[in-house]
Every structure is written in structure tokens, then in C-alpha cells.
Amino acid sequence: MTRTAGYCKGCLNYVFDYETPKTLVISSIRVGCVFRFTQLLVVLFVVGYVCVVQKAYQETDNIISSVTTKVKGFAFTNTSDMDPRLWDVADYVIPPQGDHSFFVMTNMVVTPKQTQSRCPELPSPSTTCVDDCDCIEGHNDPRGSGIQTGLCVNYSSTVQTCEVLSWCPLEIEPELPKHALLSAAENFTVLIKNSVTYPKFKFYRRNILPHINSSYLKRCEFNRATDPHCPIFRLKHIVSEAGEEFQDMAVKGGILGIIIDWTCDLDPWAGKCYPKYSFRRLDNKHPVNNVAPGYNFRFAKYYKTPDGEETRTLIKAYGIRFDIIVFGTAGKFGIVPTIVNFGAALSFLSLVPVVCDWFILTCMKKRDFYSKHKTTYLNDDADPDSISMGTTYGTQ
Ligand SMILES: *[C@@H]1O[C@H](CO)[C@@H](O)[C@H](O)[C@H]1NC(C)=O
Ligand SMILES: *[C@@H]1O[C@H](CO)[C@@H](O)[C@H](O)[C@H]1NC(C)=O
Ligand SMILES: *[C@@H]1O[C@H](CO)[C@@H](O)[C@H](O)[C@H]1NC(C)=O
Numbered sequence: 051m052t053r054t055a056g057y058c059k060g061c062l063n064y065v066f067d068y069e070t071p072k073t074l075v076i077s078s079i080r081v082g083c084v085f086r087f088t089q090l091l092v093v094l095f096v097v098g099y100v101c102v103v104q105k106a107y108q109e110t111d112n113i114i115s116s117v118t119t120k121v122k123g124f125a126f127t128n129t130s131d132m133d134p135r136l137w138d139v140a141d142y143v144i145p146p147q148g149d150h151s152f153f154v155m156t157n158m159v160v161t162p163k164q165t166q167s168r169c170p171e172l173p174s175p176s177t178t179c180v181d182d183c184d185c186i187e188g189h190n191d192p193r194g195s196g197i198q199t200g201l202c203v204n205y206s207s208t209v210q211t212c213e214v215l216s217w218c219p220l221e222i223e224p225e226l227p228k229h230a231l232l233s234a235a236e237n238f239t240v241l242i243k244n245s246v247t248y249p250k251f252k253f254y255r256r257n258i259l260p261h262i263n264s265s266y267l268k269r270c271e272f273n274r275a276t277d278p279h280c281p282i283f284r285l286k287h288i289v290s291e292a293g294e295e296f297q298d299m300a301v302k303g304g305i306l307g308i309i310i311d312w313t314c315d316l317d318p319w320a321g322k323c324y325p326k327y328s329f330r331r332l333d334n335k336h337p338v339n340n341v342a343p344g345y346n347f348r349f350a351k352y353y354k355t356p357d358g359e360e361t362r363t364l365i366k367a368y369g370i371r372f373d374i375i376v377f378g379t380a381g382k383f384g385i386v387p388t389i390v391n392f393g394a395a396l397s398f399l400s401l402v403p404v405v406c407d408w409f410i411l412t413c414m415k416k417r418d419f420y421s422k423h424k425t426t427y428l429n430d431d432a433d434p435d436s437i438s439m440g441t442t443y444g445t446q
Contacts, residue, residue, distance in 0.1 A: 080414070084405070084406055085402065088401075088402045092396075095395065096395040100391055100392070100395045105315070107392075108315075108317070109382055109383075111250035112378075112379055113247075113248060113378040114247050114248075115245065115247075115312075117244050118243045119148075119241065120240065120241045121139050121143050121152060121239070122238065123234070123239060124138055125232045127231055131160075132160070142155040142232060142235065150374050151372060151374060152372050153370070153372075154370055154372070155367045156230040156232045156300035156369045157232065157302075157367075157369065158366060158367050159221065159223060159224065160366075163363070164219065164350075164361060164363070164364055165361050166216075166360065167216075168213050168214065169216065169219060170213055171194060171205070173211050177211045177212050178209060178210065180210065182200060182202045184212065185200050186200060188200075194214065195214055196214030196217075196220075200212075217364065223366075227301075228301065230297060230301050235300060236296040237285075238284075238285050244256065244257040244281070244376060246312050248314075248316070251380060253380060255323060257310065257325045259324065262280075266280075272284075272327065274291075283308070288329050289329075292329040293330075293331070294306075300369070302343050302344025302368055303370060304331060304333050304335070306329065306330070306331055307332045309330065310327055310376045311326040311327075311328065312380075314378065314381075315380075315382075316380050316382040323380075333345060345371055346366055346367060348365065350362040351363045351365070407424075
């Protein structure tokens with residue numbers, strides 16, 4: 051019995067120690083200054099960063115948006131390899147309508163009157179041949195132009211290539227002209243209609259703002275300085291704001307982003323919620339790593355000749371695809387985020403005593419005196435008149 055008690059006293063001392071905070075009031079200008087200054091820093095952080103910068107008192111919601119576009123403009127071309135012709139929107143916008151993007155054709159390679167038939171491959175190291183043994187019937191090279199028939203035929207007076215079954219004549223890619231065929235596309239305009247909603251706040255708005263009337267809409271054109279809310283954009287203006295030259299980009303094509311930023315503060319005391327437009331080129335235009343630049347794709351128009359043969363006109367279209375990227379978050383005062391974020395921010399106030407303790411125990415002249423008073427050990431068995439201070443295990 052006595053052994054157990056002694057054992058308890060020796061080893062379970064820590065377990066049955068009870069610690070209770072004791073208030074130590076230090077009347078010192080220096081410590082007082084450190085204390086108030088640290089408190090001030092915390093409060094400035096709460097007010098400045100949490101309230102002003104982060105707006106942590108707000109609830110937020112993400113945008114839901116829809117976009118439609120309408121391009122307008124005409125181009126007239128009169129070149130040697132094509133009849134003079136006029137181009138309107140149905141000719142150069144492909145496809146006629148798209149989801150958050152539109153493509154304006156600016157340059158093309160046209161291969162007319164193709165039919166399903168046989169013709170010699172375009173010459174390349176893998177397609178030139180000397181006799182029929184070099185060509186394999188049925189060979190299908192994805193990088194070729196068709197399926198080989200196994201014959202070796204004259205491509206020109208000097209070159210022989212394997213014959214293929216394909217849409218003939220094959221498309222011959224010439225050097226693209228230095229100037230885009232539809233260079234007039236720089237003066238085309240596009241009307242962008244964008245409706246957005248923040249469902250949580252029941253907020254609906256169009257980029258055609260309430261103060262825009264139809265007579266203004268008929269003549270306006272977006273200009274950051276004079277008409278920042280006009281939803282009609284000249285293509286050249288979009289491209290030049292993105293830091294590019296329209297006529298350079300029109301030759302090989304590219305992808306351009308029209309970015310509409312609807313980030314808004316919907317609190318009644320905040321400003322109006324208007325869209326902000328910005329433009330940037332999205333495809334890679336690395337000056338050094340410039341293999342396969344631009345943007346192009348092929349499409350065909352199909353006909354039947356009077357004698358019933360199917361023919362097609364193949365068009366390799368180069369142009370600029372405009373991608374409309376709508377983003378935004380709206381914030382509005384909410385009681386729950388206010389309480390949560392203020393609570394979290396104010397909990398930093400509990401760090402203030404840590405800073406002050408560190409200060410009094412390391413930087414003050416009387417640090418030993420303070421350190422002696424900071425912990426008092428009271429032993430239950432000891433004489434109530436003898437209270438030890440400072441070091442913890444005071445059973446002297
Ligand atoms: C192919 O070209 C060679 C030499 O130029 C000529 O002798 C031959 O007749 C041509 N073959 C055909 C089928 O035209
Ligand atoms: C675009 O319009 C401007 C003036 O409106 C004109 O000077 C310019 O030549 C036009 N661009 C083309 C390629 O037609
Ligand atoms: C349309 O708005 C413009 C300014 O935005 C104003 O000058 C013009 O008088 C308005 N027209 C009508 C018919 O309200």
C-alpha cells in the first residue's frame with residue numbers, strides 16, 4: 051500500500067499536475083508599446099487584407115453565360131487564279147454559327163473539280179518509284195493522298211510516282227501568297243451578344259447595357275477610350291489590341307481570345323457592374339519554335355455533273371478563330387462569411403501574448419525577474435507559507 055503511494059508520487063507527478071493561468075501585470079512602457087503595436091498590426095491585417103483586399107465578408111457566385119455572334123462585312127477579290135467575286139458572311143464564316151467562337155476565313159487554297167479516280171501521288175522520297183515493283187497495291191499511308199494501286203506512273207516528264215486511288219486531281223499546296231486573299235476582313239465587324247447570370251444573387255445582365263439604344267447600336271464601334279460599352283468590334287481592332295498585325299495573322303491563320311470579364315461587386319455601395327473586354331492571341335506564336343504555325347482546316351462542297359458524276363471543290367481554309375471566353379465571380383455581403391472570416395482573422399489576436407512573452411523573456415533587462423514570476427509551482431503537501439517561484443519542481 052505504501053509502496054504504491056510512493057510510486058504514484060514519483061512517476062505520476064506530471065499526470066496529476068494541474069496548470070492554471072495566472073495574470074501577471076507588467077507595468078512597463080516598452081512592453082506596453084510592443085503589446086499595443088502587435089495588436090494594431092493584427093487589426094490592420096483584419097481590416098486591410100480581409101475586408102478591403104479579399105472582401106472576405108462576401109458570399110460569392112460563379113457566372114453562367116451564353117454568347118451569340120454576328121459578323122458583318124463584304125470583300126471583293128479579283129485575282130488571276132479565280133473569277134472576280136464578292137464574299138459575304140455566308141462564304142467566309144465557317145461554320146455559320148458556333149458555340150462561344152466564330153471563324154473568319156482570310157486565306158485559302160482551292161482545288162476545284164475533284165472526282166473519285168486515279169492519279170499519280172505528289173512526289174516525295176517515299177512515293178517516287180522506278181517501276182511497279184516499288185508500289186504496293188492497297189498500301190495506305192496516312193500521310194499520303196490515297197490508296198496505292200500498285201502502278202508506277204509519270205507524274206511529270208522527269209518524275210515517276212506511285213499511282214493512288216483518291217479525289218483527283220490532288221491538292222497541290224503552293225507557297226501561300228504574302229497577302230491574305232480576303233485582306234478586307236480587317237474591316238469586318240462582329241456583334242457579340244452576351245447574357246450572364248449569377249443565379250445565387252438573381253442577377254441578370256446583357257453586354258448590351260440598359261443605356262444603349264438602337265440608334266447608338268447601329269453606328270457605334272468598340273473603342274476603349276470613347277465607346278467602352280459598344281458590343282460591336284472591328285476585327286482589326288481586336289487583333290491589334292492583342293498586339294498582333296491583322297494582315298500578318300490573316301496569311302496563316304491563328305486563334306484569338308476575346309475575354310469578357312464580369313467580375314462584380316454587387317453590394318449596393320459598390321460601383322456598377324459592367325463587362326470589361328480584353329484581347330489576346332491564344333495559339334502559340336513562338337518566334338523560334340515556329341514549325342506548323344497558324345490555323346487551317348479543309349472542307350469541300352459537293353456537286354453532280356450533268357452526266358451524274360460526283361465532283362467536289364476542296365477548300366483548305368486559313369483564318370482566324372475568335373474564341374469568346376466569359377468569366378467572372380460576383381460577391382455580395384453575407385452574414386455567414388462575415389462571422390466566419392472575422393472570427394478566423396481575430397483569432398490572430400491570440401498570438402499577441404506569445405509575441406509579448408517572447409519580448410519580455412528575451413529582450414528586457416529584467417528578463418530573469420519576469421521569468422521567475424511567470425511560473426509558480428504550488429505543492430499541495432508543502433507548507434502553505436512557502437511558495438516557490440521560477441523553476442517548476444519546487445519540493446525543496
Ligand atoms: C512516261 O515518261 C517517259 C519519259 O518521259 C515516256 O517515255 C513514257 O512514254 C511516259 N509514259 C506515259 C504512260 O506517258
Ligand atoms: C479598311 O477601312 C479603312 C478605312 O475605313 C481603309 O482605309 C482600308 O483600306 C480598309 N482595309 C481594306 C483591306 O480594305
Ligand atoms: C440614344 O443614345 C444616345 C447616347 O447614348 C443619345 O445621344 C441619343 O439621343 C439616344 N437616342 C434616342 C432615340 O433615345
